Amino acid sequence: MILAAGDFENMLRDGLIQKLNWLEEEFSFLFNSKKRNYSQKDRALAQEIIKDITESIKCFEDVRMNDLFIDTLKSMKNSYPELF
Secondary structure: OOOOHHHHHHHHHHHHHHHHHHHHHHHHHHHHHHOOOOOHHHHHHHHHHHHHHHHHHOOOOOHHHHHHHHHHHHHHHHHOHHHO
16 A cells, blocks of 8 residues: 555654643642642653653654644643753
8 A cells, every 4th residue: 555645644643742742741649749840850751851852852854843842841831841
């Protein structure tokens, strides 16, 4: 089966959305219970997660996908400013 360019882009976008949902859920799971009382280890872990997800996503050249990523990071920064 040969995929059309639009199908491939949709698959990439869906994969990105899954990664971004995972990122938000992971932050919620790891840091919501801390009530903003984050240790240096928490901050380092948050930065490592952000760095890793950024590295895996930066290969996307589609502006819309980059915008999704940036919007997610902005939302997370509003929720967890001490970790950014």
